[in-house]
Amino acid sequence: MSPLVGTVLLSCGYIALLLWALRTEGRTRSGWRDLRWWITALVAIQLLLYWWF
Amino acid sequence: MHWIDTLVIAGYLALTFGVGVYLAMRVKTSEDFFLAGRRLPFWAIAMSLVVSDIGALEMIGGTGGAFRHGIAQANYEWIGCVPAMIVGGILFIPLFWKLGIQSVPEFLGTRFGSLVRSILAIVWVLFLGAAVGVFLQAAATMFTSILGWDRWFTILLVTGLVSIYTVGGGLGAVVFTDVIQCAVLFIGGILLAVLGLIEAGGLRAVTEAVPAQHLRLLLSAEENPDFPWTGVLFGLGLVLSPAYWLGNQAIVQRTLGAASEWDAKASMVFGAILKTIVPLAFVVPGILGLVLITGAESMAPDEVYPQLIRQLLPVGLRGVLYAAFLAALMSSVDSYANSAATIFTRDIYQPLLGGRPDRALVVGRLASLGTIALGLALGPLLEGDIYETFQTLLSFFQGPTLVLLVAGVLWPRANQTGGMSALALGIATAIIAHWFDVHFLHVALFSMIAASIGMVGGSLADSKSRRSQ
Numbered sequence: 001m002s003p004l005v006g007t008v009l010l011s012c013g014y015i016a017l018l019l020w021a022l023r024t025e026g027r028t029r030s031g032w033r034d035l036r037w038w039i040t041a042l043v044a045i046q047l048l049l050y051w052w053f
Numbered sequence: 054m055h056w057i058d059t060l061v062i063a064g065y066l067a068l069t070f071g072v073g074v075y076l077a078m079r080v081k082t083s084e085d086f087f088l089a090g091r092r093l094p095f096w097a098i099a100m101s102l103v104v105s106d107i108g109a110l111e112m113i114g115g116t117g118g119a120f121r122h123g124i125a126q127a128n129y130e131w132i133g134c135v136p137a138m139i140v141g142g143i144l145f146i147p148l149f150w151k152l153g154i155q156s157v158p159e160f161l162g163t164r165f166g167s168l169v170r171s172i173l174a175i176v177w178v179l180f181l182g183a184a185v186g187v188f189l190q191a192a193a194t195m196f197t198s199i200l201g202w203d204r205w206f207t208i209l210l211v212t213g214l215v216s217i218y219t220v221g222g223g224l225g226a227v228v229f230t231d232v233i234q235c236a237v238l239f240i241g242g243i244l245l246a247v248l249g250l251i252e253a254g255g256l257r258a259v260t261e262a263v264p265a266q267h268l269r270l271l272l273s274a275e276e277n278p279d280f281p282w283t284g285v286l287f288g289l290g291l292v293l294s295p296a297y298w299l300g301n302q303a304i305v306q307r308t309l310g311a312a313s314e315w316d317a318k319a320s321m322v323f324g325a326i327l328k329t330i331v332p333l334a335f336v337v338p339g340i341l342g343l344v345l346i347t348g349a350e351s352m353a354p355d356e357v358y359p360q361l362i363r364q365l366l367p368v369g370l371r372g373v374l375y376a377a378f379l380a381a382l383m384s385s386v387d388s389y390a391n392s393a394a395t396i397f398t399r400d401i402y403q404p405l406l407g408g409r410p411d412r413a414l415v416v417g418r419l420a421s422l423g424t425i426a427l428g429l430a431l432g433p434l435l436e437g438d439i440y441e442t443f444q445t446l447l448s449f450f451q452g453p454t455l456v457l458l459v460a461g462v463l464w465p466r467a468n469q470t471g472g473m474s475a476l477a478l479g480i481a482t483a484i485i486a487h488w489f490d491v492h493f494l495h496v497a498l499f500s501m502i503a504a505s506i507g508m509v510g511g512s513l514a515d516s517k518s519r520r521s522q
Contacts, residue, residue, distance in 0.1 A: 001273065001283065002273065003269070003271035003272055003273055003276075006271040006282035006283070006285075006286055007271055009286060010132070010271075010286060010290075013136070014136070017136055017139060017140070020143075021139055021140075021143050024143050024144065025143055029315060033315065033319075035142070035143075035318060035319060035322055038322045038326065039139055039143075039322060041326075042135060042139065042322070042326060042329065043139075045329055046131060046135055049131065049270070050131075050270055050271070053124055053268055053269055
């Protein structure tokens with residue numbers, strides 16, 4: 001199977017993970033302590049890396 | 054070695070020792086010892102998590118892996134850490150923290166009974182003690198080759214220093230000395246990568262010089278049998294990584310010492326951010342080795358990192374990198390000793406041997422010392438095939454342990470029969486798959502699937518079992 005399939009599957013997994021994490025975490029803190037921003041940035045960087053390379 | 058490098062190493066060791074001893078003087082109760090009094094901030098836990106995961110051998114081996122396989126080596130830091138750390142941070146760690154448990158077997162015992170707790174506790178204590186021995190022996194071999202240090206001088210120096218602050222200061226001393234070790238590790242690794250990139254003529258020059266396959270993260274089994282993307286995604290990402298980040302006592306224990314539920318969560322997410330940066334320090338230098346080292350084709354992968362240090366760094370900065378090697382070794386030894394002591398005290402001494410809770414602090418300290426002594430004694434016996442066999446045996450427990458954790462947290466109907474069935478079926482499947490030489494990443498996946506079937510089948514079949522709390 002082509003590694004492209006892997007990249008697509010990984011992307012779907014990360015997006016599902018992000019949506020679940022945002023919903024589960026909710027707005028528990030504001031400003032820089034809001035973990036939803038941290039997780040969104042992390043997932044965005046990972047997607048960028050796996051599509052870039 | 055130049056005297057300035059020796060001075061840098063001595064400075065690092067003195068700082069670590071001073072911080073460790075200062076924190077050791079503040080330990081008064083068993084909760085101070087095992088959970089750092091539940092006062093740890095998120096950033097310290099995150100740095101400790103990351104540095105404990107990187108041993109001296111991983112620094113050399115990771116760079117060597119990148120030299121051979123390219124950026125695909127970074128999968129161990131990205132797919133192998135980030136998703137599991139997000140899930141852990143949002144779901145598992147806050148739950149463990151709220152329950153106030155001190156060990157992973159303790160949680161599994163509350164869900165699946167004392168037999169499961171005892172089996173996993175004994176397996177983990179033995180593995181952690183043996184791992185300490187292997188870390189010491191293998192790192193001593195490395196230091197002898199790179200620095201010219203005497204083998205037993207290295208072992209006794211590291212165990213002596215680590216014993217004093219780990220036995221005295223417990224988790225707090227382990228975590229805050231890890232913070233220093235993490236800083237040294239990142240500064241050294243990133244410095245090497247940046248100087249290497251400048252020497253190679255920049256990013257564009259490097260990407261043009263190395264084979265195209267070295268710049269791809271996901272590869273098919275035909276392109277690289279060591280990194281089949283199916284194994285990376287499903288074996289590493291879905292099984293081994295969550296089993297490690299959610300089920301390894303050395304990892305979970307730090308988060309349980311967090312000052313608040315938010316700190317516990319944030320430590321895992323911030324740790325994942327640090328993990329995103331780690332390949333810059335260990336994978337990029339490996340790829341640079343192909344460009345910068347003359348005669349790289351015939352070089353052994355494990356020689357690449359030491360060679361780059363000698364080639365790129367001036368006197369003084371080399372000392373920082375050598376200190377980073379020591380930091381990586383010490384952080385692994387202190388973490389494993391502290392975790393083995395926690396499991397021994399909480400899951401073996403008190404429930405199995407009928408120990409008194411008021412002696413937990415003394416027993417924990419003795420168990421930390423005992424783990425390091427066990428490592429010293431077992432180390433010479435565990436080199437080569439014996440340790441590989443031992444690691445293979447532990448890997449048989451990874452898939453089933455993950456199933457126990459996930460079912461324990463998410464499925465109220467999971468019960469003791471399901472837990473035992475999951476362990477038995479998962480381990481049996483792993484043994485059979487290993488027997489047929491299945492790739493270890495795929496073994497983990499098959500073992501987890503079998504354990505899941507065992508968990509569901511066993512739990513549903515035993516309809517009379519009361520629902521666990």
